[in-house]
Amino acid sequence: MKAKQGVVDFLNDILTNELTAINQYFVQAKMCENWGYERLHHKLRDLSTDEMKDAEHLVEHILYLEGVPNLQRLGTVQVGENVQEHLQLALDLERNQVSTLTQAIAHCARVEDFTTRNILEEMVRDEEGHVNWVETQLEAIKQIGLEHYLSEQLRD
Amino acid sequence: MYVCLCKGLTEADVQRLGRLGSTAPEVLITVLGLDEDDCCGRCARNIDRLVDLATGQRTRIAPKPVA
Ligand SMILES: [Fe+2]
Ligand SMILES: [Fe+2]
Numbered sequence: 001m002k003a004k005q006g007v008v009d010f011l012n013d014i015l016t017n018e019l020t021a022i023n024q025y026f027v028q029a030k031m032c033e034n035w036g037y038e039r040l041h042h043k044l045r046d047l048s049t050d051e052m053k054d055a056e057h058l059v060e061h062i063l064y065l066e067g068v069p070n071l072q073r074l075g076t077v078q079v080g081e082n083v084q085e086h087l088q089l090a091l092d093l094e095r096n097q098v099s100t101l102t103q104a105i106a107h108c109a110r111v112e113d114f115t116t117r118n119i120l121e122e123m124v125r126d127e128e129g130h131v132n133w134v135e136t137q138l139e140a141i142k143q144i145g146l147e148h149y150l151s152e153q154l155r156d
Numbered sequence: 157m158y159v160c161l162c163k164g165l166t167e168a169d170v171q172r173l174g175r176l177g178s179t180a181p182e183v184l185i186t187v188l189g190l191d192e193d194d195c196c197g198r199c200a201r202n203i204d205r206l207v208d209l210a211t212g213q214r215t216r217i218a219p220k221p222v223a
Binding site for chain 2: 079
């Protein structure tokens, strides 16, 4: 199926964000493992896998639309030096992805590509879930203090 | 946070250079080696943020901690 004007470009922008997210969560997960934070390690690794599944759907859909999936491009992988920075940078990443998805959804509505719009609407719900999780972690740190939060992360 | 993963450079590294007087974009790129082959090239494209760090215009790139 031939894509409507601009849709593949949006899908590739979203794909770039997903590929960036896969790497960013993966390295953050491994750093947390190295520091002994098993619980965060597993959570961040799962997030990386989630983004990998998103990337898979995007590549499949771009091919279905007879476009070329651009796996060459990668955004800035933002890596912190401690847990709190990791979480802040994860929030940055997710908010950026939600905003790109929102623009893409509006574009799909304009050019009347309702199949793509449905896929992206499902995706933005997932990303909002990610934003929510990160915000909850940061709020917990604010309320119980960083040390308490971190000691909770040692065991899974 | 890390400002260049290719070279393993952190915000503190850039601030240290800034205090020693390296604040111009070209100087920072050369001294940090961001124009060398083993750097991806993206790090040098984010040079404005590094200049701000070196000059003390901002104290960190990572978003402010919540606490
Ligand atoms: Fe995603
Ligand atoms: Fe996400």
